[in-house]
Amino acid sequence: MDSPLELELRELLAGITPLPPDFSSDTDLLDALALESTQIMEFVMEVEDRFDIIIDQRQLAEVRNVAQMAVVVGKAVA
Amino acid sequence: MSLLAKFAAVEEARRGLGEADPTRTVIERLESPTLGIINGAHTILAGTNNYLGMTFDAEAVEAGRQALAQAGTGTTGSRMANGTYAAHVALEAELAEFYGYPAAVVFSTGYAANLGALAALLGSGDAVLLDADAHASLFDGCRLCPADLYTFRHNDPVSLDKRLSRLGARARNALVVVEGLYGVLGDRAPLADIAAVKDRHGACLLVDEAHSLGVVGAEGRGMVEEAGVMDQVDFVVGTFSKSLGTMGGFCVSRHQEVALFPYASRPYMFTASPSPATIACTRAALRALRTRPELKERLWRNANRLHRELSLLGVDLGDAPSPVMPVRLRKREDAVAAWNGLLAEGVYVNLFLPPAAPGGGSLLRMSVSAAHTDDQLDRIVAALAKVMKALGALG
């Protein structure tokens, strides 16, 4: 089950690129969605503004999907 | 050989560009700053960064010739070792004097200047806030450093302000990084607002004037001069490879510490210094920039004229006239077709396909030069009219 945070992130992502019907929090943003680096950057800035946080790009090196993004955001808002 | 397997995808993408691959354009010969031979045909160069048309300037060419004869073909070494000649030091003094700042540092390219200045400035625990549309060299420079990297929305002081606020006390250790006039869309950074925001938070500001040196500002000192923030901006970086028509880069600052950058900057240390001829041509070009305001006037006359005539035709250009002139196209295929069509009509421009252009679209970047003749401008307009009409791309 997607957490409320994951659902919110998913909604932000949908504003940047159309999500396929089988999209899940584990879908790989780079391989499966083929997000460009500029779209990732846009996604991060959207997330920062929604949660009033700031995310260091190096923290994102390991982030491949919404579930992992939720972990980063969860830490930042804590 | 799995290491090489990735190149199959590169080769496929390259083939997708069609027979006339823009990345493989060869300029066979040059006739002037704005005319070359491509595929055996005379072609107007409308996709260079030769804003002031300096590449064939008689005084610069003669200065280079003399330096070549007197000081040889290259320095064979780093600025830190055997690669600093009197001319490098003289150019640094001239740049500092031009800006009215205490010191300047010369690097081997504009790319190295960005990497070198950022490497010197950004340590562990520092933060850097980068405009999302900034040039690749600024991103690369930031990634080279141990500082935390954040991006803010392009040309948006509010977006910057929010992020500096979120940093709290760390904002005092933050560097804000922007371009003056942006090199792809030709739009201008709102520097007065950005400088006010960074001052409020006690942060520093670095402006890359690659496309604005000699192009804007009453004395040609770029957007920092135009926006009236020369006493607020902390570091200015620039390149010799565009308006000055040579190669190399610099960082100049109102802070004396810039003179110590070489000691903390691997991109300064571990590469050979610009050749004596390059430095001599650069000094001559900088003199021309300062003493011949007609070059900048001619550039703007040409830019305004091209913008006016193309806008009347219904070409989708940037809002305000600028020597960097983007022509937006709806589809990637249209942009490739337009690029090839223009070349067939004898006009060379730059092609930007996703994700290279900000906003994710496809565009042709035209750049205007002071050296474009009226006849060349007429032919650029006629070629665009024909090609864009054939594509149904006129508004």
Ligand SMILES: Cc1ncc(COP(=O)(O)O)c(C=O)c1O
């Ligand atoms: C904004 C910007 N900064 C830096 C550079 C790098 O300059 P250079 O080509 O002289 O290394 C460029 C040009 O490519 C640029 O457009």
